[in-house]
Amino acid sequence: MTSTRATLLQVAERAGVSLASTSRALHGTGASPAMVERVRAAAAELGYSADAIGRSLRLKKTFQVAFAVADIGNPVYVEMMRAIHAVLEPHGYRVVVMTTGDTATSTTELVRSLNSGFVDGMIVSPLRTDDRLIREIQQAPVPVVVIGRAMDGRGISSVSTDSAGGIGAAVTHLHTIGRRRIGFLNGPLDTTPGASRQRGFHAAIEETAFERVDQEIAADFTVTAGLEAARALLARGPVDALVAANDLLAIGAIRAVRETGRSVPEDVAITGMDDTELGRVFQPSLTSVSLGSTERGSAAARIMLQLADDPDHEAQQVAVGPELVVRESTGGAP
Amino acid sequence: MTSTRATLLQVAERAGVSLASTSRALHGTGASPAMVERVRAAAAELGYSADAIGRSLRLKKTFQVAFAVADIGNPVYVEMMRAIHAVLEPHGYRVVVMTTGDTATSTTELVRSLNSGFVDGMIVSPLRTDDRLIREIQQAPVPVVVIGRAMDGRGISSVSTDSAGGIGAAVTHLHTIGRRRIGFLNGPLDTTPGASRQRGFHAAIEETAFERVDQEIAADFTVTAGLEAARALLARGPVDALVAANDLLAIGAIRAVRETGRSVPEDVAITGMDDTELGRVFQPSLTSVSLGSTERGSAAARIMLQLADDPDHEAQQVAVGPELVVRESTGGAP
């Protein structure tokens, strides 16, 4: 925390050439080998590296992309961030993490902040969406890629998944292994994931013959909320299968089932969603519907790279299919 | 992705006043109420917000802080990042995530990249450290705060914890609950955490009477590596206690113990380290040594805020004490 940074002008003076030649020699093109050599040497002596801010101002490019989610601690978002970073970093882009807050309004404000031009684009996964947010995204001065709801026909790039279909796959699986009394543990219905999973469950139930169907809404998508909601659900009547809207709720549910002296999967088979590391290492390992967090993250980042290259490129849509991974919590292998 | 951004000059023209007055009215001080009102109105009409890059170039301040770790997916780092973000965001700082790679050399290069001036400071947790890295940190053009080893007397700010002492607390706890044959499951010894935990274990063992002491080094700090290493350790002879160098290794160890038909904690008591969410929700819940990831993250961020305000402020040292949290895996309550 002591040294001070050399400027391009200083390198130019040291090399005894013009500012323009120095710039060309270092980054641009059209400089003679001798010039390049000479400038390189001067730059090395001074420990020069180009100032990112000056460069950005001139180029109108920050080489930064924002990743915005409600909670950067959520394992699903962590996976996405990791994937996004892995795709963008080799292309020289930095990733700025931001939080949307959990309302559509606070997310709208965050998108609006793109007006200050600190990033070349934003990848955002809104927990809740409304028309104002949609409009703000459409009017944003830089490309925005939405991870979550499909945004076809609105001129917004999005990476979506079929979580409703994913719940369907879980329901079908439970029916196939002979379960007939099913419970559904969802999170808040006014969130994008909560709403679509709700739809998925009801659609699946209608197509499948269950003797008993029950449902409970947890306060949020956490283990603790899952535990409490599952207790309530179990108290209302016997089930032999539980579909949870994410892995954390599922783990709360496993605990609740065990509290009643019953076992998983023998007495109650349980499925989660998101296919997190947590579910994979848990005992019993969790049957879970993967929504391809990593894949969605990389896809969003790849779209961003395209859009950053050509901001007038038309909006891209990518859909990542859900995939059921059967493990111990429904009688599969570890 | 359509609109274009208004510039300060445009606001000035619209308001019919000078550029300087416009700037003062919006951000600075010394403008009359009438002027402020007039400029505000013009700015609002144009949907103006100040360009972050132009501002940064002039102020020589980016309002960005880098957080650099080997693997942003590691739960410990995620917790830190969350805490850092929570402290910095209200002060108007953005957080840029970066990866150090896992060698001292790659970390050194990352620190050197601070020369391009894209952030006002960096919080870094190096997996491995050498003299060149230390020197690079000392010479960095912006404040660097190290999370990990204490850096006293070198003019480097650091937030450290006593993981050696933490292992000691785990060993003592196991002895206190009557265990006498202990195994130690560590990660790679050439990493900073691996080395200090190794030291901690040996120091603790010397002070405590155990009948049998065994040890195994896992390939890395993961569940899978923990499982394999624990199998090897268990095969070498009977233990009634296992100290793992982190929660992931501990969970691998629980699985290995169960594979042999023994139970946790009755036959083998197990401790982890880091006190992660994973360990808290696992069954059995994991006795673990908390190293205060959240606390370390916030402390580092607070130091960064001070240093960003006053870059010549002298280096700060903060030590966060380890804390043993007893849970089911050593016979405690859930």
Added chain:
DNA sequence: GTGAAAGCGCTAACAC
């Protein structure tokens, strides 16, 4: 191939 000069958007002297 090289140099001189303009200008990206902003703030802070400095004059009035």
Added chain:
DNA sequence: GTGTTAGCGCTTTCAC
């Protein structure tokens, strides 16, 4: 209290 102007560090016309 307001306006004029220089300049942060860089790239890129435009002449030569």
